[in-house]
Amino acid sequence: MKNKSIYLALLGALIVFTTAFVGGSQAEAADKKYTIGTDLTFAPFEFKDSSNKTVGIDIDLLNAIAKDQNFDVDIKSIGFDSAIQQVQAGQIDGMIAGMTITDERKKSFDFSDPYFDSGIVMAISGENKEIKEYKDLKGKTVGAKVGTESATFIEKNKEKYGYNVKLLDTADTMYDMLYSGNLDAIFDDYPVIGYAITQGKDLKMVTDYERGGQYGFAVKKGTNPELIKKFNAGLKKLKANGTYDKILAKYIKSETTTKNTTETSIKPVKDEYVIGTDITFAPFEFSATNGEYQGIDIELLNAIAKNQGFTVKIQPIGFDTAVQQVQANQIDGMIAGMTITDERKKSFDFSSPYFDSGIVMAVAKKNKEISTYKDLKGKTVGAKVGTESADFIQKNKDKYGYKVKLVDTTDTMYQMIASGNMDAIFDDYPVIGYAVKQGQPLKMVTEKEKGGSYGFAVKKGTNPELIAMFNQGLKELKANGDYDKILNKYIDSAKKKDTAATVDESTFGGLLKNNYPSLLSGLGKTLSLTFISFAIAVVIGVLFGLMNVSNIKLLRFIATVYIDIIRGIPLLVLAMFIFIGIPNLAGFKINEMTAGIITLSLNAGAYIAEIVRGGIKAVPVGQTEAARSLGLSYGKTMQKIILPQAFKIMIPSFINQFVISLKDTTILSAIGLVELLQSGKIIIARNLQSFKVYLIISIIYIVVITTLTKLSGVIERRISKNG
């Protein structure tokens, strides 16, 4: 990421340099008249009125800004594509043409601040009664304009809804084809459709609009920086004095009314939505002492689902896993105290923010030294990797002269502050607040930093109805006061509810008493994972081990390839690949237990194959010769003579591999499998007693593994005796 931005900066500098050098005349552009290109046909942003004069939002806005900022513009209607080319060729100074700001375009253009939030929407003919949602598009023909966001959208969802795509050059053709029945539905930017309707086109919108990009005014990258500055300054001013709203209202009168009428008709598309959440983010989500999940996110989502009449299944799988699973289409969405960022918006569609967060500094309760950021000089300050807090402390490192330490989990952070390895920590303020109420010896000495807002997220371009329902539900919960009730329950009165548990869980006895069911169930998962996958691995291993000692070259080759591939992939990567990669490639879902069993089986199988090969090679060759000289076939020789002897040689290695497999199950906690380690992490996320819980878990592993090893030792001796 860092490299990329350095690279972009260098590229930008290079372009600035070359353009300044080659086209030196542009440097004095300040007092000249700017020539700005625009589209021909993009009502209501630009279009010709009855007197053949170009009008529209873009035109009015640019003119108003030019007037306000005191520069001259010459607006040329030359079409979107040729405007792009002429800007890049230096023929014209800039363009305003309902142009969505994209990363791709940012490589060649410098954009102003967004002046309009767009989005795309589906429209059908006014008489059409068949189509009410995307699902009704099956077998229909759907149109959009070439090269637009709408075109990308309908191409992307073609398979999902089973329609045919037709891409056209102009809006007119699109409307004509819709009326003639050659198209059943069209997609276009929603202000465009909205305008068309107000202009009397016989169209209607039946679904909510898809959130889309933002429009920006653009110049060639590295040129006319003063123009962008003026545009931004002017835009701000027009927004402040109301001119901006007036211009918009002039062209898109019915925007809000159309939106409202469509919003009431949202219906769930799926019977059940599977939503991922974090396991470690109290008070937003955490497992209560009875093992059930609770928290603001959980209650809010359930309340919204109830309010909007859809069904959700919430899976606590961890933040990172949830992100991956949403992107892999394994789950439909996620709610996990997730801050809405531009970076994330590239891969996610977000709901309206449901919580305004922020970060705050905390120090040890007994710390009297630190009362402001300035006191941090020379101290060590911690935050969780990849969080807003981490960004914040990195940014201010030099300013206050402290050292930065980034850790993976909240409880590590608390441990380190307790042990004095950290002097101060930063985290989201509800999290710190909750920790203080849970009895962590922390205190807050400064005001919170204003931070991001949390949003509910789905994979970009999917489940639009879910976002719409969430937004609608959130609005209603806020209106009827339920939203505040949920928040108060966790942030204000968490003390009363959980003090009992906290006191109780600070002792081993209390910990075990409260948590033994979830620890036992985690242990059960661990053991069943190990036994099932080891049984499969033995079959795989014997098969590939035999192939590896075969006389047939091809079989040896296949076995070698399998063993090399599996041994060459770290187990965690293999697990990720199987769990996230395969569904992405093959298009079907694998639940985490299946993925875990496949991963462990493949992994242990490769090692067992090597054990089997080694065991077979360790049987003296005379055994084979004796058996073959009696007339026994290769297969019979293997089965009756070699394998029974090889097996005895292999037993210690098998036991060893079994123990390794059992320990390897912990890696599967990364894909959200609630085995023993993950059960423990969930408990820690609630009570923050990491040392005690990890100690308990370690003891469980030691007891189980030692017992199993001793047991197999007995079996081994018994087998040897019989031999």
Place this chain on the structure above:
Amino acid sequence: MAEKVIVENLVKKYGENTVLNSINTSIADGEVVCIIGPSGSGKSTFLRCLNRLEEPTSGSILIDGFDLTNKKTDINLVRQNIGMVFQHFNLFPHLSVLENITLAPTDLNKIDRAEAQKKAMDLLTMVGLVEKKDAYPESLSGGQKQRVAIARALAMNPDIMLFDEPTSALDPEMVGDVLNVMKKLAKDGMTMVIVTHEMGFAKEVADRVIFTDGGNFIEEGTPQAIFENPQNERTKSFLDKVLNI
């Protein structure tokens, strides 16, 4: 006497190294052939070619009319008629004496279990080890192991028995027991090919003695001819060394 084994132009090479250099010979039904010669002369390799434990490089080997060098020949079927006894016994350590002997007959569906066990007991009587039937190989002495190995080979009712230095790995006092069993077999008319260093045994039992050196059959003939009147210089010097210790 019918020809049991016909070997023509048998060549065996390991890479550039020629171990058998165009061997031609034939062995008659009921004949006892002893092969003698210095180490590395190719005698064991020749023996192992006769049941294709070694793949001949070229030439042909016909046994009872089966062409061993033809890939289509069912080698497992041919091997059932050729018993082999190894220098290091190669008993199956995970099976009892009785199981060692009955494994092949029962497994190749020749006879049922009871019959195989009866036959095994007869063979153990013959080699004098009935009381060891339930013992495991690790508890037997070398001589006992080799006698079990002979019984195991005989259990398949072979027409031909191949012995690859059967007494070389034995303590001297064990050798007699094993040789006695082999003499008994010879007397009963078994076709036998024996690679051995036991010159006295060869003199007494063999119908024909072959002296090998450097991958060639240097000289062959009756024991009297070879031991008392060797024609070739190399035969003479070899016999001088082994007989006059």
